[in-house]
Amino acid sequence: MGGGGGENRVDNHDDDDDDWELAAGAALADVTLVLVGKVGSGKSATANSILGDEAFESKCSYAGVTQTCQKKSTTVQDGCLIRTINVIDTPGLFDMDIKAEDVRREIVKCMDMAKDGIHAMLMVFSATSRFSCEDEKTIETLKSFFGDKILDHMILVFTRGDEVGGETSWKNMLSDSAPTYLQDILKLFENRVVLFENKTSSTQDRQAQRKKLLDAVDFVVSSNHGKPFSNQLFTQIQEVHHRQKEANSEVYSSMQETDSYISLITKMVEEKLNGTILRMEQQLLKEQEARLDIQNEMTKAILRSEEDIRRLRLSLEKAEQESNNAREENKRFRESEKASKEQEKQTEAEIQKLKEKMEKDREEREEEIRRLRDDLEKEREERQKQSGCIIL
Ligand SMILES: Nc1nc2c(ncn2[C@@H]2O[C@H](COP(=O)(O)OP(=O)(O)OP(=O)(O)O)[C@@H](O)[C@H]2O)c(=O)[nH]1
Ligand SMILES: [Mg+2]
Known part of the structure; x- marks a missing residue:
């Protein structure tokens, strides 16, 4: 596998990590892709589209169709x-619902098939299914099992x-409705997200989507300087192959040792898986605790806001009461003002009446006086006439 790309490899460093260097713009002649994802997501159909052949069984089913890891190869002319x-x-x-021992066996088998490393891991989702917590967990599990570096190859x-x-x-659908986790992942995988139409009958479309995928693979390969994903488990597997090769060439024939290597690798995978499960369980526990904390905080916040609402309602009621009182007071004041105006009017009318009465009395008295004076005058004149002399 990876060795086939010798003409693109420049082994110019001793350091294991820097051992791979891909000439700029060059494509690796030999790449290994692994398709992972949920049952029925379309892994086999996508693999067939890449191969340009119905190499793997792909069909509608209620149960998993692909039962074991399988590898097929194809050659393509690229320039x-x-x-x-x-x-x-x-x-x-x-x-x-997959048994732990099946997972263990299949992971060992898959790594054995990709013993020189994985150039790209294709994480397959169905564009028509809801992106669930399970999908999120699959990425997290892969990360936990293989380490964060696997993301660079995904x-x-x-x-x-x-x-x-x-x-x-x-x-549009992704930007409208993708959950936050998926949005973040999509941002992270900017140049590494591909849409496939595995049922298309158009040769042109098939070639175009295959080209798009291979461009993404080349992007991943060159981002990793041509170095495929590998870890300690892969190194162990390579060691087994090396020993098997020696055994076959009859220089070294201890099959027992090879068997013990395989069981060692299986044990390592098992330990890794157990570690992964433990980490996932711990993470789940942490998430549950965090969720509980959030719930508690929310309950407290709800109680606080209920208390605030109660206080606000009370002060609103008080303010309403005060405004009612003020309104009443105002009404009373206006009524008393009206009453006093009425009173004022009445008093004025009485004064007027009194004035008129006094005027009338004055006029009557003046009339009376005039009359008395006239009577007196008449009497005096009468008396003068009688006495024949004028009294001055
Ligand atoms: N319309 C349409 N159907 C697809 C597409 N890709 C896959 N399918 C269908 O989805 C169903 C499942 O596809 P598979 O390739 O068997 O899925 P899988 O992930 O390999 O399933 P398992 O092997 O069971 O894990 C099949 O009926 C496919 O024809 C696609 O792009 N378009
Ligand atoms: Mg399948």
Whole structure:
């Protein structure tokens, strides 16, 4: 596998990590791709689209169709380079209902098939299914099992592009409704997200989507300087192959030792898986605790806001009462003002009446006086007449 890309490899460093260097813009002649994802997500159909052949069984089913890891290869002409694409199809390894020992066996088998390392891990999702917690956990489990570095080799493949109305409406769908986790992952995998229409009958479309995927693979390969993903487990597997080779050439024939290596690797995978499960359980526990904390905080906040609402309602009622009182007071004041105006008017009328009465009395008295004076005058004149002299 990886060795086939010798013409693109420049082994100019002793350091194991820097051992791989890909000439800028060059494509690796030999790449190994592993397809992972949930049961029925379209792994085998995508693998077939990449291979351009119905190499793997792919069908509608209530149960998992692919039961064990399988590897097929194809060669493609890329300019003047003939490239070998090795495709490893897997069962839904991280589905809840798969037995731990099957997972262990299949992981060992898969790593054995990709013994020189994985150039790209294609994480397959169906574009028509809801992106669930389980999908989130699959990425997290892979990260936990293989280490964070696996993310550098990951490509996200969404199948059933034909059912979501093609690339544009799929992108709209992602920006409209993708959950936060998926949005973050999509941002992280910017140049490494591909939509597949595995059912398309158009040769042109098939070639175009395959080209798009290989471009993403080349992007991943060159981002990792041509170095495939590998870890201690892969090194152990390579060691087994090395020993087997020696055994076959009859220089070294201890098959027993090879068997013990395989059981050692299986044990290592088991330990890693157990560690992964433990980490996932711990993470789950942490998430549950965090959720509980949030719930508690929310309950406290609700209680606080209920108390605030109660206080606000009370002060609103008080303010309403005060405003009612003020209104009443105002009303009373206006009524008393009206009453006093009435009173004032009445008093004025009485004064007027009194004035008129006094005027009338004065006029009557003056009349009386005039009359008395006239009577007196008459009497005096009468008396003068009688006495014949004028009294001055
Ligand atoms: N319309 C449409 N159907 C697809 C597409 N990709 C896969 N399918 C269908 O989805 C169903 C499941 O596909 P598989 O390739 O068997 O899925 P898988 O992930 O390999 O399933 P397991 O092996 O059971 O884990 C099949 O009926 C496929 O024809 C696609 O792009 N468009
Ligand atoms: Mg399958």
